Amino acid sequence: MGARVITITSGKGGVGKTTSTANLAVALAQLGKRVVCVDADIGLRNLDVVMGLENRIVYDLVDVVEGRCGLRQALVRDKRVPQLYLLPASQTHDKTAVSPQDMVTLTNQLRADYDVVLIDSPAGIEWGFRNALAPADEVIVVTNPEIPAVRDADRIIGVIEAEERSIAVSVVINRAKPDMIRRGEMMSVADVLEVLAVTLLGIVPEDRRVTTASNNGAPLTLADRHAPVSRAFVEIARRLLGEEIPIRDPAGEGVWLRMARRLGLGR
Amino acid sequence: MDDSITLKGIKDGLLVTIKPGGKWSERMKRLAALIDGQGNFFRGARVMLSVGARNLGQRELQSAQKMLAKRDVALIGVLSESMNTTGAALKLGLRVDLGAADMVTSPVAQVAPLPHKPPRIDPEERGTHGVLLRRTLRNGRTVHSDGHVVVLGDVNAGAVIVAEGDVIVWGRLRGVVHAGAGGDEAAVVCALYLAPTQLRIAGYISISPEARPGKPQPEKAMVRNGRIEAVAWDYRNMG
Numbered sequence: 001m002g003a004r005v006i007t008i009t010s011g012k013g014g015v016g017k018t019t020s021t022a023n024l025a026v027a028l029a030q031l032g033k034r035v036v037c038v039d040a041d042i043g044l045r046n047l048d049v050v051m052g053l054e055n056r057i058v059y060d061l062v063d064v065v066e067g068r069c070g071l072r073q074a075l076v077r078d079k080r081v082p083q084l085y086l087l088p089a090s091q092t093h094d095k096t097a098v099s100p101q102d103m104v105t106l107t108n109q110l111r112a113d114y115d116v117v118l119i120d121s122p123a124g125i126e127w128g129f130r131n132a133l134a135p136a137d138e139v140i141v142v143t144n145p146e147i148p149a150v151r152d153a154d155r156i157i158g159v160i161e162a163e164e165r166s167i168a169v170s171v172v173i174n175r176a177k178p179d180m181i182r183r184g185e186m187m188s189v190a191d192v193l194e195v196l197a198v199t200l201l202g203i204v205p206e207d208r209r210v211t212t213a214s215n216n217g218a219p220l221t222l223a224d225r226h227a228p229v230s231r232a233f234v235e236i237a238r239r240l241l242g243e244e245i246p247i248r249d250p251a252g253e254g255v256w257l258r259m260a261r262r263l264g265l266g267r
Numbered sequence: 268m269d270d271s272i273t274l275k276g277i278k279d280g281l282l283v284t285i286k287p288g289g290k291w292s293e294r295m296k297r298l299a300a301l302i303d304g305q306g307n308f309f310r311g312a313r314v315m316l317s318v319g320a321r322n323l324g325q326r327e328l329q330s331a332q333k334m335l336a337k338r339d340v341a342l343i344g345v346l347s348e349s350m351n352t353t354g355a356a357l358k359l360g361l362r363v364d365l366g367a368a369d370m371v372t373s374p375v376a377q378v379a380p381l382p383h384k385p386p387r388i389d390p391e392e393r394g395t396h397g398v399l400l401r402r403t404l405r406n407g408r409t410v411h412s413d414g415h416v417v418v419l420g421d422v423n424a425g426a427v428i429v430a431e432g433d434v435i436v437w438g439r440l441r442g443v444v445h446a447g448a449g450g451d452e453a454a455v456v457c458a459l460y461l462a463p464t465q466l467r468i469a470g471y472i473s474i475s476p477e478a479r480p481g482k483p484q485p486e487k488a489m490v491r492n493g494r495i496e497a498v499a500w501d502y503r504n505m506g
């Protein structure tokens with residue numbers, strides 16, 4: 001019992017997993033939840049930079065797994081938001097230094113003291129992804145409205161569905177560009193859902209400030225809570241917590257997509 | 268201490284990680300010695316080799332497999348970042364990731380030669396048999412059947428169905444389908460929306476046109492006049 005363990009993954013690289021993890025974590029913490037982010041992208045380490053916690057890291061996930069420190073000691077607290085913590089990845093170790101079983105043990109230790117554990121998965125379907133998936137109660141698949149990203153998202157959902165235990169899957173469409181969708185130059189939300197046929201959790205628009213904010217070590221949700229991107233992440237956080245908030249089609253006027261509905265069928 | 272080989276427990280066996288560098292044959296000797304030094308510990312174990320970027324051929328993998336088999340250890344798969352190694356492992360029927368056993372993880376496997384063996388069974392004689400899938404068949408998933416395949420759901424791009432009999436899709440068909448894979452030219456492929464990446468019936472191949480005019484309608488594909496043709500799939504074309 002205790003915390004929900006939510007893994008954020010994608011199949012294709014660079015679609016916004018780390019960005020989504022950091023912004024969702026901030027949004028959930030601002031809503032009063034006790035949140036830990038776990039960076040499972042071992043060997044690359046990225047979430048700490050985006051969250052602006054890089055310089056405060058002493059121990060990392062591999063240190064915990066290999067017993068060089070306690071779990072508590074490795075958690076880095078974000079001083080800007082109450083109850084937001086990061087368990088950083090290791091930059092020096094091979095991804096096979098951690099096994100899926102290690103991840104299950106580790107997250108079980110976190111469950112009692114937190115409300116949400118967010119795991120930032122590496123791209124692909126190999127070892128690192130397996131580590132990130134093993135402890136998950138739920139998975140959020142991040143995709144962009146582009147065919148290669150959607151194909152890979154479909155692939156990863158297939159892998160998750162093939163697991164013996166059933167894991168809830170939902171999708172976040174990141175970097176939507178309304179004008180391009182309207183001109184038919186980008187896949188529409190309905191196009192994406194027609195292929196993926198899973199619950200839509202939210203749509204995050206493209207905004208250059210996402211990258212600037214990450215470069216400054218403050219996720220946009222923290223830096224400017226009124227930006228459309230931040231509002232999208234806050235809504236996603238609230239939907240995760242069970243609120244019913246209608247999703248607006250970025251390209252449609254007055255078209256409201258209903259939440260928690262399998263949209264492969266149309267609007 | 269020699270740390271060229273590390274072991275770790277995984278869901279269905281042991282993960283053996285071989286460090287980069289050094290000669291493969293030396294590493295395998297070291298692994299053999301390690302197993303032999305552990306008494307009965309490895310007996311009956313299932314092992315996944317993680318070889319990093321190391322480039323290995325079928326021969327090297329086979330000799331590793333033999334060395335392990337001699338010690339009553341089964342090699343179930345090889346994890347590698349090298350395309351060649353992964354390809355060789357797939358050719359040997361080994362797993363190349365930690366996923367479900369039925370997974371096809373590389374395009375190499377998807378273009379593997381089609382079965383040439385004649386149909387083992389005559390569906391008319393034995394009554395029809397087949398597989399029913401009530402879900403979306405997603406990218407990367409493969410279904411093989413020596414009977415018919417019926418899918419209640421979509422077959423997405425990247426999914427592959429190979430059947431000796433017919434393939435019926437109650438949904439959108441966008442993946443690759445081979446019906447009559449044993450050579451039966453009377454096999455048919457039906458879908459509510461027929462837009463496969465590639466469609467094969469017995470020895471015939473067809474590729475969907477890019478954009479199809481008009482409203483999608485249920486269609487049935489079959490071999491006629493020496494090629495694959497699609498007709499409306501309705502009460503007039505049931506037979």
Ligand SMILES: Nc1ncnc2c1ncn2[C@@H]1O[C@H](COP(=O)(O)OP(=O)(O)OP(=O)(O)O)[C@@H](O)[C@H]1O
Nearest residue numbers: 013014015016017018019123175205206207210211
């Ligand atoms: N909504 C957005 N608008 C604009 N830029 C974005 C948006 N989301 C992400 N980006 C940018 O895209 C890039 C990749 O994002 P991110 O690192 O979050 O992806 P990732 O999926 O974690 O990548 P990887 O697979 O390498 O881990 C970053 O530069 C990020 O700032």
Ligand SMILES: [Mg+2]
Nearest residue numbers: 017018041046
């Ligand atoms: Mg990332």
